[in-house]
Amino acid sequence: MDEDDRRVVGLYTGLVKAHGHSHRALDWTSTESQTGRFRVLSDIGFAGGDSVLDVGCGLGDFLAWMRDNDLSDVRYTGVDMTPAMIDQCRTRFPGERFFVANILESRMPFRERRFDWVVASGIFAHRKEEPWDYMKTAIARMMDLAGKGVAFNSQSTLAGQPQYWTLFHADPEETLAYCQSFGWETRLFHTPDRTDFTVYMYRPADSEPPPRRRFSLFGFRS
Secondary structure, three states, rough: OOOHHHHHHHHHHHHHHHHHHHHHHHHOOHHHHHHHHHHHHHHOOOOOOOOOOOOOEOHHHHHHHEEEEEEOOOOEEEEEOHHHHHHHHHHHHHOOEEEEEEOOOOOOOOOHHHOEEEEEEEOOOOOOOHHHHHHHHHHHHHHHHEEEEEEEEEHHHHHHHHHHOOOOOOOOOHHHHHHOOOEEEEEEEOOOOOOEEEEEEEOOOOOOOOOOOOOEEOOEEE
């Protein structure tokens, strides 16, 4: 865990303490904005019996949303760097799979080498140190863990008025080009107001996952 990770963990620990189980603990503007993103992420192609790894799972709200939207048979695993978040998840969903973990670390607390789908919602917004490099490394790591595909979202530079931004906004064209460079089928969707976008990446049917790699800050090595 680097200094930026520790800062983000401290931020969310404070938000959980202040707001408890609320969208404000996750720094979302509303419950509707959060659940709208869940629907887009799941539309990548979740099917009954699929396994899903939720990176930056927060308070487990994606699991609750899936249970309420005919996806209760999806096999869910949630990971988050913030112990206070995982404590809340385990209390809220006893018996479900939640782990304190940073996916960029080489050792994971679960046995699976990959999941059908790996998703992440809102995990890039609060990065301060080299956020684009961090985002690229996280995408590559999620690809390593995904058997069928990856879905993630980010705030967009098309949102306008950058002088008022306090959170990281990714360039959608640069993000799309980076994701396409791996040779996976890739799709990018903006929200109607163009404030943020979601990317779907589908592993080619004839593509075998590469050997597991060890990750270092903003990169990886064999």
